Amino acid sequence: MISVSDEDRRRRLAGRHLLLPETRIDSVPAIADAVVALHSSDPVTVFLSIGARSNDLTVRDVERALYDERSVIRHHAMRRTLWVTTPEVAEFAHAATTRKIAASERARSAKFVGDADWFDEAVRQVVDCVRASPEPLSTRQIGELLPELRREIVYGEGTRHEATGSAHTRAVLVAAFDGDVIRGRPAGTWIASQYAWGDTRRWREIDWRAYAEHGGAAALVETWLRRFGPGSLDDLVWWTGSTKTSIRSALAALDVTEVSSSSGEGYLMTDDLEPPAEVEPWAALLPGLDPTAMGWKQRDWYLDEVAAARVTDRFGNIGPTVWCDGRIVGGWAQRPDGQIATEFTDAVTREHRRLIDAEVERLQTFVGDARFRVRFPSPNQRDLLA
Structure with missing residues (x-):
């Protein structure tokens, strides 16, 4: 068996x-595409992940791609997470993961409402409302146009997490899972997440039925392996949110080779076994939930226990990180005055310090006057912001 160091x-x-x-x-x-999909649970992640991987792109360039050109879109997929992907990736990710999530969310929402037929009709009305509007609509505006859908529902009734909401917000969400409405420009700045809703067919023609579930799963696994491989079965199950049975079926449909690594047995595409060339020393500042940091379940080979205790929260979310030569060596935060503060959990050479300083400068240039806080703060954030 081939061993990958x-x-x-x-x-x-x-x-x-x-x-x-x-x-x-x-x-x-x-x-x-280089990372399959960009995490969008925190909207800041999308912009900073792109900024770290480009030379001259600006926040406005990212907004143009998302909201004007629609060359990338926001859509729920793997692990019920909100992602930014190209439409092509969205199509097979939708087949592999989102359809099941959409069905589950529809049933769950109907249970909250207490009437499945009423809720199905509510989703249809939301879609028709958005399609009839010449401009994108906020969730609040949809509720104003469809007041009969503003039925109060209770979440977690009888538990300490009990909360109330409106049925129309659930209908909007299910319509988005189905791919009938799509998130557009948010109200406010680029770090906001109160997205307006538009007609998917008008904004970007997407064929949500281009792939059957099995074909979508195979395409998703292949794409991940070519970007993140080698990866283990556990890595693939965790990243996709799929079952082992589904991943094994996808692997069986692909030309893969089993390889070994310090994480155990894993897989590479058979035409992708050539060892990579040596690279010069490098450094990067990646945002919280960056797809590189979050790409594997088994992370020991790039994240040691000391760094993990500082940059990872109790749910496994990784905050803003400092990278040197493929390893996480610390974390960072933006202070209220806009300065980037860093900490290191490992020794950093003078050369790497110079590279890190250059990345700090690039990050501050990309962000400009914007100020943000991490939505899923890691343990080190309080100290860095002190």
């Missing part, structure tokens, strides 16, 4: 995820 994995990561200076590219869809 940790060093080879780090070199693969550096080049394929566009983290080397010579691999940076000024194309939003190409950057999204």
Whole structure:
């Protein structure tokens, strides 16, 4: 069995995820494809992940790709997470994961409402409302146009997490899972997440039925392996949110080779076994939930226990990180005055310190006057912001 060293994995990561200076590219869809999908649970992540992998892209360039050109879109997929992907990736990710999530969310929402037929009709009305509007609509505006859907519902009734909401917000969400409405420009600045809703067919023609579930799963697994491989079965199950049975079926449909690494047995595409070339020293500042940091379940080969205790919350979410040569060596935060503060959990050479300082300067230039807080703060954030 071919053995892939940790060093080879780090070199693969550096080049394929566009983290080397010579691999940076000024194309939003190409950057999204390089990591399969960009995490969008925190909208800041999308912009900073792109900024770290480009030379001259600006916040406005990212907004143009998302909201004007629609060369990348926001859509729920793997692990019920909100992602930014190219439409092509969205199609097979939708088949592999989102359809099941949509069905589950529809049934769950109907249970909250207490009437499945009423809720199905509510979703249809939301879709018709958005399609009839010449401009994108906020969730609040949809509720105003469809007041009969503003039925109060209770979440977690009888538990300490009990809360109330409106049925029309659930209907909007299910319509988005189905792919009938799509998130557009948010109200406020680029760090906001109160998105307006538009007609998917008007904004970007997407064929949500281009793939059957099995074909979508195979395409998703292949794409991940070419960007993140080698990866184990556990890595693939965790990243996709799928079952082991589904992943095994997808692997069986692909030409893969089993390999070994420090994480155990894993897989590479058979035409992708060549060891990567050596790379020059490099550094990167990646945002919280960056797809590189979050790409594997088994992370020991790039995240040691000391760093993990500082940059990872109790749910496994990784905050803003400092990288050197394919390893996380610390974390960072933006202070209220806009300055980037860093901390290190490992020794950093003078050369790497120079590279990190250059990345800090690039990050501050990209962000400009914007100020943000991490939505999923890691343990080190309080100290860095003190």
